[in-house]
Amino acid sequence: MKGGSCLDNRLLMKTAIKNVLLMIFVIVISFAIKHYNSLAISASNTQDEKAYYNKLTKDNDNNQTKTKKANKSVLKQLQDQYLIIKKPKGDDLQIQLQDLYINRSLKIIISGYMDEIIDGDYISRVYKEEKFIGEPDYVEVDTSENDEDGLESSDPIRDYGNDPVHEITISSQSDNLGYREYEILLKLNHVYAHILYEDDNNYYIDLRRPKDVYDKILVIDAGHGGKDPGALSKDGNTYEKEINIKILSALKELIDNDDIKVYYTRLSDETIFLRPRFTLANEVDCDFFISIHCNASTSTRPNGTEILYYDHEHKDIKTVDFAGILSEEISKIVPLKNNGLVRMQNNDIFILRNAKVPAVIIEAGYMTNNNDLKYLKSAAGQEDIAKGIYNGILRAYEELIP
Numbered sequence: 355m356k357g358g359s360c361l362d363n364r365l366l367m368k369t370a371i372k373n374v375l376l377m378i379f380v381i382v383i384s385f386a387i388k389h390y391n392s393l394a395i396s397a398s399n400t401q402d403e404k405a406y407y408n409k410l411t412k413d414n415d416n417n418q419t420k421t422k423k424a425n426k427s428v429l430k431q432l433q434d435q436y437l438i439i440k441k442p443k444g445d446d447l448q449i450q451l452q453d454l455y456i457n458r459s460l461k462i463i464i465s466g467y468m469d470e471i472i473d474g475d476y477i478s479r480v481y482k483e484e485k486f487i488g489e490p491d492y493v494e495v496d497t498s499e500n501d502e503d504g505l506e507s508s509d510p511i512r513d514y515g516n517d518p519v520h521e522i523t524i525s526s527q528s529d530n531l532g533y534r535e536y537e538i539l540l541k542l543n544h545v546y547a548h549i550l551y552e553d554d555n556n557y558y559i560d561l562r563r564p565k566d567v568y569d570k571i572l573v574i575d576a577g578h579g580g581k582d583p584g585a586l587s588k589d590g591n592t593y594e595k596e597i598n599i600k601i602l603s604a605l606k607e608l609i610d611n612d613d614i615k616v617y618y619t620r621l622s623d624e625t626i627f628l629r630p631r632f633t634l635a636n637e638v639d640c641d642f643f644i645s646i647h648c649n650a651s652t653s654t655r656p657n658g659t660e661i662l663y664y665d666h667e668h669k670d671i672k673t674v675d676f677a678g679i680l681s682e683e684i685s686k687i688v689p690l691k692n693n694g695l696v697r698m699q700n701n702d703i704f705i706l707r708n709a710k711v712p713a714v715i716i717e718a719g720y721m722t723n724n725n726d727l728k729y730l731k732s733a734a735g736q737e738d739i740a741k742g743i744y745n746g747i748l749r750a751y752e753e754l755i756p
Contacts, residue, residue, distance in 0.1 A: 428551045428558055432480075433566075435518050437540070437559040440476040441552075444468035444534075449557055451548055455638075456619055456630055458542045460559075465535040472536045474522050481516040490517045518543050518561055545617075545637040564638040568615035570751060573635040575645040575705075576602040576618075577715070580625025585650035587721045587731075594648045594721060595623065597730050601646050601718060604740035609747065632709045641755060642676060643713035644743065645705060648730055649720045657723040658691030659684055662715040664698050664706045671754050673712045679750050680714060684742030688735075690719050690726055716743065 439462065441447060447466035454461055464472065479486040492512040514520050521541035528534040547567040549560040564571055576598040578584035584594030602618065609616055617638055619631045635643040649660070661684075663677040677695050685692040698706055706713050718739050719726035729735035 428553055431551060432558060432560050433562055434482050435546075435561040436480050437519070437557075437561065438478045438480065439464070439538075439557040439559070440478075441555055441557060442466075442468045442470040442472055442476070444470070444532075449550070449552075451550060451559070453548060454539075455545045455617055456626060456634060458545055460540045460542060460546075460548060462538040462540065462559075463535065464538070464557075465533070467532045468534045469532075472524060472526070472538070474524065477519070477522060477538065477540070479517055479519050481518060484516050486517045486519070489522060490514050490519050492520070514543065518546075545634060564615065570614040570755075571617070571638050571640040572609070572614050572747065573617045573619070573638065573640045573643045573711075574602060574605065574609075575631050575643070576620055577645055577647040579620050579623055582625060585648060585721050587727050588654060588724060589727070592721070592727075592731060594650070597648050597718070597721070597736070598646050599623065600733075600736045601739050601743075604737045605646075605743055608740060608744040612748075614747075614751075628705050629708075632705050632713070635713065636708075636710045640711050641671075642747065642750060643709055643711050644680075644747075645713070645715045646743075647715055647717050649717040650722045651720060652722075654722055654724065657720050657726045658693045659688060659719055660693035660696050660717045662696045662698055662703060662706065662717065664703070664709075664713070666709070666712065668711050671712050673714065675754060676712045676750050677714045679753065680716065680743065680746035683746035683749060684716070684739065686745070687738045687742040688718075688729075689738075690729060 439449075442464070445467045447464065447468070449465075450463040452461040452463070474488045477487075492514045495511045495513050512520070519540050520543055521539075523539040524536060525539075526534055526536045542561070544561075545564065546561040547564045549562060549567070551558040551560065576595070578593075578595040578598060580595075582595070584598065586593055599620070599622070602621075606616075606618065606621075617634055617640070619634060620626050631645070632643070649656070659681075661677045661681050663673045666673045674695065674697070681692065681695055701707065703715065706715060719730045721727050721730065730739075
């Protein structure tokens with residue numbers, strides 16, 4: 355019985371081993387067949403994907419062609435100089451331009467939900483057939499130069515060739531949701547009027563001479579400011595710069611409603627060198643340049659208004675005629691003594707001497723005279739002076755410019 359039992363066990367073992375081997379064989383064959391089919395399907399899918407990719411690429415090429423056509427449409431409107439800002443990928447993109455003309459600068463603010471980081475390579479410039487990308491290149495020509503009145507300009511003289519951008523500064527802020535705001539500050543080679551265009555891929559900023567955009571251009575300067583306080587009042591409580599800016603503010607309220615493009619050298623208590631003031635007037639080729647001041651003397655007796663001018667002539671406009679009109683209109687409203695016009699000599703006043711446009715300095719009254727000072731410090735007096743200047747400007751446009 356024992357021998358038969360052992361035999362049966364061996365037969366059962368052999369049968370089990372055969373079954374296991376058979377199962378392994380079936381599994382291997384099944385795997386091989388499945389793998390082969392998978393390879394075939396994969397190859398088929400790859401071919402389909404290639405066909406789909408080719409179609410997609412072709413569609414993209416077609417879209418790109420459409421975009422190029424849009425670009426060409428935009429480019430036809432651009433002049434010889436313009437900026438190209440590549441649009442970052444994202445949603446709800448917004449752009450704002452701030453003209454910081456007194457510093458020959460343009461601030462560009464781009465905001466939205468962005469997937470990219472904006473750097474200098476996003477900003478290219480075109481001048482005729484030349485194109486510039488990234489940080490501007492320059493050759494240093496000279497060192498700093500001094501302005502008059504003891505104010506020093508520390509900017510070195512650099513030659514940037516035909517690149518209209520001299521400096522690029524980029525700053526940004528963001529939140530945890532992906533919203534970003536970029537400030538791109540561009541220092542330019544000239545004061546421009548900026549016209550914004552865009553297509554799907556880029557923003558375009560046309561850089562045009564202001565005279566090609568605006569029919570009437572005026573530059574108004576509030577004398578002194580910041581570290582340069584100007585004259586001190588007789589009572590020692592008021593600086594000239596404070597009164598100058600208040601008169602300008604009253605004038606701004608009147609003139610901003612007219613069809614005149616006005617450039618202001620300053621609208622707050624900031625230090626502005628003399629050179630940028632007349633440079634602004636010259637670069638925008640303004641019709642008239644007015645610098646608002648108050649007078650002072652070592653004596654308390656001098657009083658009244660007066661207008662300083664150089665005997666220039668610009669585009670058939672004599673500065674003396676412009677000064678005369680202003681003097682007449684101011685005297686109609688302002689109850690202070692009218693001292694008339696003061697013709698300056700060759701080297702008297704730096705800002706007038708270097709202005710290439712009709713330019714005057716209005717001395718609104720004497721801060722060292724009690725009566726004048728009281729009037730100059732009053733809101734009513736400041737509004738009267740502003741109204742007289744405003745009337746003179748309108749009359750000058752009517753009588754002196756065809």
